[in-house]
Amino acid sequence: MMVRLADTVETPDFTEEEMDLTSCDLAAQAEGDPIDYGNGIHAVDALYVRPRLAAIHLVTANGRVAVVESAHNAALPRVESALAALGFDRGAVDYLFLTHVHLDHAGGAGAMMQAFPNARLVVHPRGARHMADPSQLNAATAAVYGAENAALRYGTLLPVPADRIIATTDRQVFALGGRELEILHTPGHAKHHQCIFDRASRGVFTGDLFGLCYRELDRPDGPFVIPTTTPSQFNPADLQRSIDLVMSLAPSALFLTHFGRILPTGAYLAQLRRMIDGHVAAALAERNRGDRREEYIRQGLASLLRSELVACGRGDVVDQAMDLFAEDIELNAQGLEHWLAHGAEGAPAG
Numbered sequence: 001m002m003v004r005l006a007d008t009v010e011t012p013d014f015t016e017e018e019m020d021l022t023s024c025d026l027a028a029q030a031e032g033d034p035i036d037y038g039n040g041i042h043a044v045d046a047l048y049v050r051p052r053l054a055a056i057h058l059v060t061a062n063g064r065v066a067v068v069e070s071a072h073n074a075a076l077p078r079v080e081s082a083l084a085a086l087g088f089d090r091g092a093v094d095y096l097f098l099t100h101v102h103l104d105h106a107g108g109a110g111a112m113m114q115a116f117p118n119a120r121l122v123v124h125p126r127g128a129r130h131m132a133d134p135s136q137l138n139a140a141t142a143a144v145y146g147a148e149n150a151a152l153r154y155g156t157l158l159p160v161p162a163d164r165i166i167a168t169t170d171r172q173v174f175a176l177g178g179r180e181l182e183i184l185h186t187p188g189h190a191k192h193h194q195c196i197f198d199r200a201s202r203g204v205f206t207g208d209l210f211g212l213c214y215r216e217l218d219r220p221d222g223p224f225v226i227p228t229t230t231p232s233q234f235n236p237a238d239l240q241r242s243i244d245l246v247m248s249l250a251p252s253a254l255f256l257t258h259f260g261r262i263l264p265t266g267a268y269l270a271q272l273r274r275m276i277d278g279h280v281a282a283a284l285a286e287r288n289r290g291d292r293r294e295e296y297i298r299q300g301l302a303s304l305l306r307s308e309l310v311a312c313g314r315g316d317v318v319d320q321a322m323d324l325f326a327e328d329i330e331l332n333a334q335g336l337e338h339w340l341a342h343g344a345e346g347a348p349a350g
């Protein structure tokens, strides 16, 4: 089912009407229906931790389906009902694409692969073995979230049979009912991160590369974005290069796992890059704090976010936003501490 194709198929961008779905998005979601973005692309709310935190995207073409991300085990029934609502049975799923193997993206992959008998799991080669044997992932996740919390969030991770896993190569193209989905290896958030470029719509499924957008914080002038620098492979230079790579394709839309469709406007990208630089600066500023460094980084990130919210004219939602970002601040501080402790590869000299 894998092919390499040289030419991009020219098809129209998303129409203005399709791009103006914000209010419909929320209404549809309240009823549990998938969000319809047009062009055969839908989002299912995984209800991971809370509504609109983690999206699972469906791409459909000529009766075939690709699922992008699995989220956690508990998301599977939601994906199954979305498929049923769209008129697909379990056998119609050809692929489960994972952007990376952090468990808010990949925790339910084993269960999903059992549910969809014709699906192949498409994952970066550095992530493939962890999907076949999730024991290391379990341990790493317990280290980040604590064992009890990890078990509550994800349940039991099921292994995926190795012969159903495709370890990707960069720029590999997958055919889906005549549609072409191209893999882009995009390190930065993690070494094993990949994006999926849909040549038909020029939409890109970006995983965690383009940050976190909690839609509660959307304003008429656009979303509010922060990067995710979680342990243990954050590398800011790679992250910026990978963003450049995706933008060089002139994408029509970005489909974020956290959460949903974003237009790649100049303002959005400027804020994303400014916040990546801000996170790096907040870590470097505390470089020599010794044992309490992570705590200082955490404080630095909190004040960075507060100032950014105020600078964006969102001073009215600072308290609400800080609640939403509490766990991200914690994880981002851990990831930055890990980055500093391991030589801060990609940091500016000095």
Ligand SMILES: [Zn+2]
Pocket: 102, 104, 105, 207, 208, 257, 258
């Ligand atoms: Zn994530």
